[in-house]
Amino acid sequence: MTTAPLLPLHIKLNAKPTDKSTAILQVADLMEACKLTAPEYGASLLQREAVASTSLGHGIAIPHGMPAHRHLIRQTGVVILQIPEGLKWGDDTVHLVIGIAADTDAHLSLLQRLTRLLQPPSRLLSLFTTDRHEAFYELLGIQAPAHSPPSPQDDLPHRFEWRLAYPGGLHARPASEWAKTAHRFDAAIRVRRGNESADGRQIFELLRLGIMQGESLVVSAAGPEAESALQAMRITMLALCEPENRTAAPMPTIPPLDDRTSPDRIVSGAPASPGQVSAPTWRLRANQVDVADRPGTLQSESCRLELALGEALRSLTAQIEQSASRPDNNAQGILQAQRLMLDDRSLIAECCQLLAQGHGAAWSWQQTIENRARQLDASERPMVRARSADIRDIGRRVLDALGESMQTDWIAALPADRIVIADDLPPSEMARLLPGQVLGLCLAGSGPQAHTAILARALGLPCMVAAGATLLSVPDDTPAILDGARGELTLHPSSERTNHPRSVPSASDSAEVLPATLFANADTPEQWQRAREQGACGVGLMRSESLFLRAHDWLDEEAQCQAFRTMAKASVGHSLVIRLLDIGGDKAWPTLSLPEEDNPALGMRGVRLLLARPDLLEPHLRALYRAASHGPVSILIPMITSVEELLALREICEAVRLDLQAPPVPIGAMIEVPAAALLADSLAKHADFLSIGTNDLTQYALAMDRQHPRFAMDADARHPAVLRLIDRIAQAAQAHDCPLSVCGALAGQPGGAQLLCGLGIRSLSMVAAELPPVRAALRADSVDTLVERAKRALAADTLAAVRSLTEETG
Numbered sequence: 001m002t003t004a005p006l007l008p009l010h011i012k013l014n015a016k017p018t019d020k021s022t023a024i025l026q027v028a029d030l031m032e033a034c035k036l037t038a039p040e041y042g043a044s045l046l047q048r049e050a051v052a053s054t055s056l057g058h059g060i061a062i063p064h065g066m067p068a069h070r071h072l073i074r075q076t077g078v079v080i081l082q083i084p085e086g087l088k089w090g091d092d093t094v095h096l097v098i099g100i101a102a103d104t105d106a107h108l109s110l111l112q113r114l115t116r117l118l119q120p121p122s123r124l125l126s127l128f129t130t131d132r133h134e135a136f137y138e139l140l141g142i143q144a145p146a147h148s149p150p151s152p153q154d155d156l157p158h159r160f161e162w163r164l165a166y167p168g169g170l171h172a173r174p175a176s177e178w179a180k181t182a183h184r185f186d187a188a189i190r191v192r193r194g195n196e197s198a199d200g201r202q203i204f205e206l207l208r209l210g211i212m213q214g215e216s217l218v219v220s221a222a223g224p225e226a227e228s229a230l231q232a233m234r235i236t237m238l239a240l241c242e243p244e245n246r247t248a249a250p251m252p253t254i255p256p257l258d259d260r261t262s263p264d265r266i267v268s269g270a271p272a273s274p275g276q277v278s279a280p281t282w283r284l285r286a287n288q289v290d291v292a293d294r295p296g297t298l299q300s301e302s303c304r305l306e307l308a309l310g311e312a313l314r315s316l317t318a319q320i321e322q323s324a325s326r327p328d329n330n331a332q333g334i335l336q337a338q339r340l341m342l343d344d345r346s347l348i349a350e351c352c353q354l355l356a357q358g359h360g361a362a363w364s365w366q367q368t369i370e371n372r373a374r375q376l377d378a379s380e381r382p383m384v385r386a387r388s389a390d391i392r393d394i395g396r397r398v399l400d401a402l403g404e405s406m407q408t409d410w411i412a413a414l415p416a417d418r419i420v421i422a423d424d425l426p427p428s429e430m431a432r433l434l435p436g437q438v439l440g441l442c443l444a445g446s447g448p449q450a451h452t453a454i455l456a457r458a459l460g461l462p463c464m465v466a467a468g469a470t471l472l473s474v475p476d477d478t479p480a481i482l483d484g485a486r487g488e489l490t491l492h493p494s495s496e497r498t499n500h501p502r503s504v505p506s507a508s509d510s511a512e513v514l515p516a517t518l519f520a521n522a523d524t525p526e527q528w529q530r531a532r533e534q535g536a537c538g539v540g541l542m543r544s545e546s547l548f549l550r551a552h553d554w555l556d557e558e559a560q561c562q563a564f565r566t567m568a569k570a571s572v573g574h575s576l577v578i579r580l581l582d583i584g585g586d587k588a589w590p591t592l593s594l595p596e597e598d599n600p601a602l603g604m605r606g607v608r609l610l611l612a613r614p615d616l617l618e619p620h621l622r623a624l625y626r627a628a629s630h631g632p633v634s635i636l637i638p639m640i641t642s643v644e645e646l647l648a649l650r651e652i653c654e655a656v657r658l659d660l661q662a663p664p665v666p667i668g669a670m671i672e673v674p675a676a677a678l679l680a681d682s683l684a685k686h687a688d689f690l691s692i693g694t695n696d697l698t699q700y701a702l703a704m705d706r707q708h709p710r711f712a713m714d715a716d717a718r719h720p721a722v723l724r725l726i727d728r729i730a731q732a733a734q735a736h737d738c739p740l741s742v743c744g745a746l747a748g749q750p751g752g753a754q755l756l757c758g759l760g761i762r763s764l765s766m767v768a769a770e771l772p773p774v775r776a777a778l779r780a781d782s783v784d785t786l787v788e789r790a791k792r793a794l795a796a797d798t799l800a801a802v803r804s805l806t807e808e809t810g
Contacts, residue, residue: 010034011080011133020089023081024049024063027099030079036101037065037072044069045099055092059128064100073101080136084129095128132186156190158230159220162237166244170211172203172390172451174240176337179203181236187223189233200233203340204347204372210384265491267474269442269467272453274485274750275776277440277462278493281478282418284425291404293363298355305351305361308401313342315397319428334390334427334451342394347372362402369395389450393426414438419482419489421474427451433461440482442489444471456484457773464489485780514778515757515786519577519765521743523547525570531768535775538575540765541636541691541743542567544620545581560623568631575632577691577741577765579670580649581620582606582638606639606672611648621653625662634666636691641675643682650686672696677725680732690733692761694744694752698722717746718755718802723793730760741765750777751806757783758790 012030017023028042044065048054055061065072081097088094127135166174182189182200189200193215198205200219211217219237221229295301320335341347347368354364373388373395414420419440430452438461446452446465456463462484474480474491481490519540520531528539547563548555555563568576583605610617627633637649646669653667666688671677677697684690694717699705701722704715717723726742733740741763746752748766753774756764766774781789793802 010078011082011136013082013131013133015081015083016085017081017083017087020049020087021046023061023083023087023089023094023097024099027063027079027081027097030081031077031099031101034077034079036075036077036079038074041065041069041072041101044072053090053092055089055094059086059093059095059125060098061089061092061094061096062098062100064102076102082128082130155192155218156188156220156222156226158222158226159218160230160234161216161218162234163216164211164213165241167213168244168454169213170206170209172207172337172341172387173334174237174244175203175206176340177236177240178206178233179340181232182229184232185221185223185225185229187221187226187229189219189221189229192218192220202344203337204344207384207387208375208379210379265493267442267467267471267489267491269464269471269487269489270448271485271487272443272446272448272465273441273456273461273463273776274773274780275440275462276481276483276485276780277419278479278481279417279419279439280476281421281442281474281480282415282476283472283474284420284422291362291366291399292360294360295358296360298358301355301359301361301364304402305355305365308361308365308398309342309348311401312394312397313339315401316342316394316428334455338390338394338428341390342398362399362404365398365402366395366404385447387450389424389446389452390427393428396426397428419480421471423472425452427455430455440484442467442471442482444468461772462776484776514775515783516753516762516764516778518771518775519575519741519743519763520771521765521767525566527768528567528570531771532574534768534771536768536771538577538632539567539571540575540577540741540763542576542578543582544578545583548581557619557623560620561626564623564627564633565630568627568633571631573632575634577634577636577668578624579636579638580607580610580624581616583609607637607641607645607649608639611645614652617652618656621656622660625653625657625660625665628662628665634668634689636668636670638670638693639672639696640669640683641673643679643686646683646686671729673700674725677701677729680729681735684732684736684738687738689739689741690729691765692726692729692740692742692744694722694726694742694746697725697744701725714799716799716803717744718752718793718806719799720794720796720802723755723759723802726756726761727759727790727794734760739763748774749806750774753777754781754786755790755793755802755806758786758788758793 010030012026015023015026017026024045025042028037028045031037031041032039045063048066049063051066053061054063078101079099081099083095083097086093086095087097130136164170170178178191179201191198191200191206191209193209193211196209198209200206200221209217219230219233221227221233223229296304316335316339320339350371351364351368354367355361359367369391373391376384376388376391379385414437417439419442420438421442422444424443424445425441427450433455440462441452441456441464443452443463443465444467448465450465453463453465462482464482464484464487467487467489471489474489478491479493481493482488483490517537518535519538520528520534520536521541521543522528522531522536522539523543523546528536531539544560544564547560564578567578610620621635624633624635635653637646640646650667656662657664668689668691669676669683669687670691670693671680671683672693673696676683680690698717698719699715702715702719730740732738740761742756742761743765747756747764748770750773753764753766754777757778764774778786789805793805796802796805
C-alpha cells in the first residue's frame with residue numbers, strides 16, 4: 001500500500017469543533033477528501049475512541065480506526081486538525097488532532113515517538129496557534145510539498161545562481177551555516193547542483209550534493225519570505241568565502257586503500273598537513289563495541305534515546321565552549337556543525353521508525369548512523385566520503401550516553417613525543433588535542449579534506465591519511481620519520497636521517513631559522529597571546545577600526561587611547577603595527593554620516609577620508625601617540641595612492657607628536673592599489689616601512705570583487721599580474737633598504753607564503769591559526785627552491801599555472 005505525502009489539504013487550520021465526536025468526524029471528512037479512506041471509516045474512528053481515549057496528553061490526540069476495519073483504508077497517511085482555542089477530550093484539553101490511516105501499527109508508534117521528541121514544549125505550543133502549514137513540515141522533519149519542485153531538476157520561483165568559491169567544497173561547517181540561515185525564514189529553500197537537489201534546511205542533504213570548488217549551483221526559494229531568504233542565503237554564502245579560503249588546503253590525490261609498503265621501508269598515503277618529524281610510533285587501538293539489539297517497551301526505549309540525545313547535546317555544547325580558548329576556530333566550527341547534525345529531524349525520525357518496529361534504542365541508533373554513513377561512503381566524491389567520519393562521530397557520542405561506551409581517554413594514555421597511528425580519529429577527539437601533545441599523525445583511512453585533517457593543519461601537526469591496512473601493522477615504538485607534505489612514513493630510518501630530520505620545533509623554539517619572520521594579525525591582547533603561543537614574533541597588523549566594530553559605537557580619544565595602551569603594554573619586547581582607521585567604501589560607519597556614493601570602493605575611503613575629516617584623524621592620532629610611550633607602536637597608513645598623501649599624513653602626525661611631546665614612531669604606507677605598487681620606488685623613499693595588503697591589491701588590480709559570487713574563486717592573489725606587482729614592490733623596497741611585509745590573505749596560505757619568500761619578502765603577518773601550517777611550509781623547502789619556484793610563477797601566463805606550482809608542494 002502506498003503512503004500519501006502530507007499535503008496542505010491534509011491540514012485544517014483554526015478548526016472549531018464543538019465536541020470530541022465532531023472533531024473526529026471532521027478528521028474522517030478530511031481523510032475521505034484526501035482519498036485516504038472510505039466514507040465508512042468515520043464510524044471506525046468513533047468506535048475506537050469509545051474503547052479507549054486516544055489523547056496522548058500535551059495537547060495532542062491521535063484518533064485511528066479499529067484493526068478489523070483496515071480494509072476501509074485506501075492509502076496510508078495522516079491528517080491534522082488544529083484547534084487553537086482547545087477542545088475538551090476526556091480529562092485533557094486538545095489542540096492538535098492527528099488522524100491516522102494505516103494498515104499497520106508502525107505509523108501510530110512513529111507518531112507517538114515523534115511527538116515525544118518535539119521538545120521543548122514551546123515547539124508544540126507553536127503548532128497549536130500557527131497559521132502556516134509549513135510549520136508542521138519543519139517540526140515533523142517533512143519537506144513541504146507545496147513549495148517543492150515537481151522534479152529535482154526544476155527550481156522554485158525565486159532563484160539565484162552561484163559558483164562555489166570554497167577551496168574545501170561544501171563540507172559540514174559551511175553547510176551548517178547554510179542550513180541555519182534557511183531555518184530562519186518562512187520559505188522552502190532548495191539547492192541544486194546539476195540534476196541533484198537538496199533541501200536547504202537539511203545538512204545531510206546538502207552534504208550529499210558534494211559540491212566542489214568552482215562548481216555552479218542554483219539556490220531557489222518559494223513561500224512568503226522567499227526573497228528575504230535568498231538575500232540572507234547569498235550573504236551567508238559570501239561571508240564564508242574568506243574563512244574557507246583561509247583554512248583550506250589543496251586537495252591531494254588520494255591513493256587507493258591498499259598495502260603500499262615499499263622495499264625501502266616507506267608506508268605511503270595522502271599528504272594532509274605538511275611538516276616533518278622524527279619520533280617513535282604509537283598505535284591508537286579502536287574500542288570496537290558490538291551493539292546488541294535489546295528491545296524494551298516503546299515507552300522505555302523512547303525515554304532512553306531522548307535522555308541520551310540530551311546528554312550528547314550537552315556534552316557537545318560543553319566541548320564547543322571549551323574549544324573557544326583554542327588558538328584557532330576550526331574546532332569550534334566543526335563541533336557546531338556536528339551539533340546541528342545531531343539535532344537533525346530526519347535523523348531522529350529514521351531512528352524512531354526502528355524503535356516503532358520493536359528494536360532497542362542503542363541498536364536502532366547505531367543502525368541509523370551506519371545507514372547514513374554508508375550513503376556518504378558510497379559517493380564518488382572524496383569530499384562527501386570524508387563526511388562519514390562526522391556522522392559516526394556523533395553516533396559514538398550518543399551510544400556512549402546510552403551506556404554502549406565506544407570512547408577511551410586515549411590522550412591520557414598517550415606516551416610523550418610520539419607519532420600516533422590509527423585507523424581513523426573522530427573529529428571530536430582530534431578537537432581535544434592541544435599543540436605539543438602529539439608530534440605527528442598517520443591514519444589508515446580518512447582523507448585530506450576530512451575534519452581531522454583540517455584540524456591537523458590548524459595545529460601545525462604533520463599528518464598523513466589514507467595509508468591503508470599496512471599502516472596498522474607497524475609495531476609500537478618503531479623509529480620513524482613522518483613527512484606530512486609528501487604523505488610518507490619512513491620506518492627504521494638511517495642514522496643520518498634520524499640525526500638530521502627537518503623536525504617540528506615548538507612554538508617557543510627561538511633557534512628556528514625560517515626564510516621569513518612570522519607576525520600576527522591581531523586586534524586584541526587575547527588574539528596576540530594566542531599568536532604568541534603559536535610562535536608569532538610581533539603584531540604585524542592591528543586594525544584600529546575593529547575597536548569601533550566591537551563597541552558598536554564611536555570611541556572618543558580617551559577610549560581609543562586606553563585600548564591602544566593595553567595592546568602596547570601587551571606587546572612590549574615585540575612589535576606592534578597599528579593601521580589607521582580604514583573606513584569608508586564597504587566599511588561605512590553609520591554614525592559618521594558619510595555621503596552616499598555611486599562607487600564607494602573608488603570614493604571616500606582610507607587615507608582620503610582621514611585627510612578630509614580632521615575631526616576623526618586628530619583624536620585618533622593623539623590616542624596613538626599617547627599609547628606609544630607604553631610600547632613599540634608603529635603607524636600604518638591605509639589605501640595610499642600617491643606620495644602627496646603620504647607626505648600630508650606624515651606632516652599631520654609630526655604636528656600631533658610635537659604637541660604631545662610624544663616619542664617618534666615609525667610611519668609606514670600600505671600598498672593596496674596598483675597606483676601605489678607602481679609608485680613603490682617613490683613611496684619607499686618617504687616611508688619608514690611598507691606593507692602589502694594583498695586582498696585589496698588583488699581586487700583593484702583585477703577589477704574583480706573577491707566576494708562576488710561569480711568571481712570570488714578567480715580573485716586570487718596568485719594571479720600572474722598581482723605577483724608581478726608584488727615583485728615590483730619587493731624590488732623597490734630592497735633598493736631603498738625599506739622594510740617590507742605582507743599582511744593580506746596570501747601570507748597566511750602555505751603555498752602563498754612560499755611564493756612571497758621566493759620573491760624576497762622576509763616579513764609575513766597572518767592570523768594565529770595560520771602560523772603553524774605556514775611555518776611548516778616554509779621549513780619544507782630551501783630558500784633556493786623557493787626562489788626558483790617564484791621565478792617560474794612570475795614567468796607563468798595563467799593563474800592555473802601558478803596554482804599548479806603552489807599546490808604541487810602540498
